[in-house]
Amino acid sequence: MLDGRRGGIGKGRYQVTKEQFAEMLNGREYGSEITRDESRQAKEEGFVVVFGASDDLVEFRGAIDYEDGCYDGGVVYLSKGGPFIHECGDNDCPHAAREREKCAKLKAVWCGGYSDASWTYETNIPHATFNIYEYGERYCVGIVFELAALGEERSGEDGQEKINHRRNG
Ligand SMILES: [Zn+2]
Numbered sequence: 248m249l250d251g252r253r254g255g256i257g258k259g260r261y262q263v264t265k266e267q268f269a270e271m272l273n274g275r276e277y278g279s280e281i282t283r284d285e286s287r288q289a290k291e292e293g294f295v296v297v298f299g300a301s302d303d304l305v306e307f308r309g310a311i312d313y314e315d316g317c318y319d320g321g322v323v324y325l326s327k328g329g330p331f332i333h334e335c336g337d338n339d340c341p342h343a344a345r346e347r348e349k350c351a352k353l354k355a356v357w358c359g360g361y362s363d364a365s366w367t368y369e370t371n372i373p374h375a376t377f378n379i380y381e382y383g384e385r386y387c388v389g390i391v392f393e394l395a396a397l398g399e400e401r402s403g404e405d406g407q408e409k410i411n412h413r414r415n416g
Pocket of ligand 1: 335
């Protein structure tokens with residue numbers, strides 16, 4: 248993951264900005280949003296790339312590599328360690344609510360009113376956008392944000408150290 252860089256991902260040394268990275272992806276076709284090499288580059292730069300697939304999936308590439316179901320839209324909760332997963336495995340568990348509040352929210356919107364695109368995203372995380380097309384029509388307005396823009400992962404109420412989701416390799 249570190250590839251010889253000091254300080255880990257998301258701590259400066261950007262060779263490109265998130266806006267430039269988004270511009271590189273802009274205009275691509277559904278199914279060819281980002282190459283494996285570009286995903287690796289995004290990870291090295293500390294960028295998270297988000298776009299939609301089918302009518303029920305939100306895809307994350309780069310510093311977060313993840314796929315989540317969001318049929319008819321949904322919210323993904325994110326911390327620096329990646330997607331929030333409550334320790335008992337059930338994000339709707341009452342104990343999860345307070346932890347969830349500390350996370351950044353990314354709302355996946357299916358066929359939102361303000362856009363012609365099938366998938367758009369609403370979030371307070373500073374981001375740049377790019378358009379993905381299918382058969383000449385805009386399918387998705389994807390986003391690129393910096394992993395460093397997400398909140399710190401906190402310790403649980405009982406003082407238990409939370410799992411560091413940072414992956415190696
Ligand atoms: Zn629980």
